[in-house]
Amino acid sequence: MASRQQSLLSPRKRPVQARSEATVAALFEASIQVLLAVGYRKLTTTRVAERAGVSVGTLYQYFPNRQALMMSVIERYLDDLVCSIERGCQDLNERPLEELATGLVDVFIAAKWMRITVSRAMHEPLAEFGDAKLVRTAAVRAAGFVARNLQSCRDAAFGDEHLLALLIVMACSSLLQTAIADQTQSIDVEALRTHMRSMVLGYLREAQRLEPRRNAGRSG
Amino acid sequence: MASRQQSLLSPRKRPVQARSEATVAALFEASIQVLLAVGYRKLTTTRVAERAGVSVGTLYQYFPNRQALMMSVIERYLDDLVCSIERGCQDLNERPLEELATGLVDVFIAAKWMRITVSRAMHEPLAEFGDAKLVRTAAVRAAGFVARNLQSCRDAAFGDEHLLALLIVMACSSLLQTAIADQTQSIDVEALRTHMRSMVLGYLREAQRLEPRRNAGRSG
């Protein structure tokens, strides 16, 4: 059920062979390490290849150019993230509103924190390609899962689950991204969790208040 | 009272003379244009100087290097932003909670949208220097104004206005930044406004619910 299979976004080569797959994985891993070690502007293809233990030539056999490599790295990251969120959301169907809000926040935090170093590494690349479809697509996919949770909620109903879900996804992910990128770690995770829960829960409650008719049938 | 005066962050040179000031302004403007035209990675000092109508040498008379130029541009942007927010917040003291939430969201949207092209241009540079103090400092300053609004709120009291304010600032600005950077303009501003209002209002209401004792005196 994981949505990684058909990678519709990237001009990836064929990781069909066993060796190839390992090489590509090594290049991804190396990219992250280089990103964290020297930053995006100083990430060079040679450096990535070196760190991956292959030659530059080999890198160029899997990626047509630097940009494609970066986009693949981002894509893979977003893909992983969305899959995590998908899995997390599966346990949140038919929950009361409060539990749902709490659970969603936990799912997002878990997804980001699970791969915190990668998340941090992605900050700059995401900004360069942020205007591209990649990020938007991932957000929409994640919002789809969240929308399903909202629709199945026992004690609440909304008229526009999709927009609500998208906003929740955007708010949570950008807030977390900002928090993670902040090297000074000025906000502690647990405080962040509490506040994000309040924010999401409050948001959903307000949203409900604005659409009172739709609740009538349910609550009765 | 505006806080722009003493620029404490940047290694700016001396735009004291009449002409100098114009040159520096032209360089800032040109930086924005280049950023929008070719992106951060392709922004070169030569290109900026050209667009500003001066020679590279002149650029280097005002900025010791490319990085300093970028940081100054960012600093100026953040400064302007914070000043706008400061001004906007001054009208929001002693308002009831609902008006405050609504007003805050409007202030943030106004501040970002007023200089939307610059905001869009800043997306990449902010990511590179996002880990630095610059952004953090600006956020904290803005949060200070918001905290004051929260403290003066007529029908609500909170135990931790500063953290609440910081979260509101972070949530609003990162959400808006994301929305602005999204070239597809997938979310319309007015929808965004409505939802952000719900989010902030709901957040503050939830926050109050968690600190009920402090309300006792006031509501009586």
Add this chain to the structure above:
Amino acid sequence: MASRQQSLLSPRKRPVQARSEATVAALFEASIQVLLAVGYRKLTTTRVAERAGVSVGTLYQYFPNRQALMMSVIERYLDDLVCSIERGCQDLNERPLEELATGLVDVFIAAKWMRITVSRAMHEPLAEFGDAKLVRTAAVRAAGFVARNLQSCRDAAFGDEHLLALLIVMACSSLLQTAIADQTQSIDVEALRTHMRSMVLGYLREAQRLEPRRNAGRSG
């Protein structure tokens, strides 16, 4: 036994491969030519690479920067020079004082004149790096060989062969360097040879006169 082997002074890269060695040699040769053609101040890495028939990038694969290139060129030159002197000195052991003085001068002149264009080219670079260990080290090495000659001299003995040798080396090399650098060629080589012979011979004779006790045993 030649002392070129372990190049202890320069941050040279690895001219291990067959091609590499040729490239490095070409770069050395090109450096000399550029030095002679346009002078030290106008020697640019691009110019050297061009003259060597490679690209700048290639140059930078062998030398980390311009300075390293120049130091390598100097080092190689001094090394060659010292090796020539070493070889020349080997034939001068156990000679009577007059023959020794004459021979030493001939050895120095031969060493410098054999590579006169290179010697001329080195004049400016040597001045920039003259304060560094390079030149000093070379002088001391050469002085070592000369000191050995002095010690083995049949009809003379000195108390401080090492200082004497160092002065002879310094006097001869700086005199020759000056003569070679003088484009007007105002002094003809053979006149120079004659006078330098007198100078060295006279110097050694004076030195002996000042240390008469040590001669007693020998002359008897």
Add this chain to the structure above:
Amino acid sequence: MASRQQSLLSPRKRPVQARSEATVAALFEASIQVLLAVGYRKLTTTRVAERAGVSVGTLYQYFPNRQALMMSVIERYLDDLVCSIERGCQDLNERPLEELATGLVDVFIAAKWMRITVSRAMHEPLAEFGDAKLVRTAAVRAAGFVARNLQSCRDAAFGDEHLLALLIVMACSSLLQTAIADQTQSIDVEALRTHMRSMVLGYLREAQRLEPRRNAGRSG
């Protein structure tokens, strides 16, 4: 009697006015300081002007370009040096050979050491312009004074005082220049003095031996 008056070498401007003269002097002084502080390659006209307390524009009013400035600085240095030597040589007429040799060495050492920082600073510039007439001319002038001393020597006569004198000048100055440029100060001045005395004295004695006829008349 000093030979500085008619400066036949340099394209100097008119230091006629009081102010001008002071400015030029300040520029010379500043050049030396910059040379010592940052080296020849990093000496820039702006830096020199700054250190002299004037603007670049002013510098260019006195010197048509960087090269002219440097040449003037060198010229002035050599001029001073030659004047010192001239003065020193005046006391050495009609002295016996040994005193003359000793005295000459002392004169050279005094001249160089008196302005040791300047001498050190001149090392690099001299190399760049060393091929020019400047140095040669100075050497020839100094050799003229020395030749006169040789001619007036009481107990010796030479057939070619001018060549002898030139060699002495060249040997002494290049040896001293080398010693001064050597930052490690590996040879102590007094040792150097002793050895140079031996060298010059020995040289003159050898030279005499080769021209015996001319001595006959005198010594009788």
Add this chain to the structure above:
DNA sequence: TATGAATGAGCGTTCATTCAT
């Protein structure tokens, strides 16, 4: 298929020189 030396356009930066003030 993998390698890594070679390429060279292009970058950030400097600095001799000019000229309007």
Add this chain to the structure above:
DNA sequence: AATGAATGAACGCTCATTCAT
């Protein structure tokens, strides 16, 4: 006469990309 902001050619150096091995 003095200033110093402006100029822009030229420098040292990097790095994405290619291709002979």
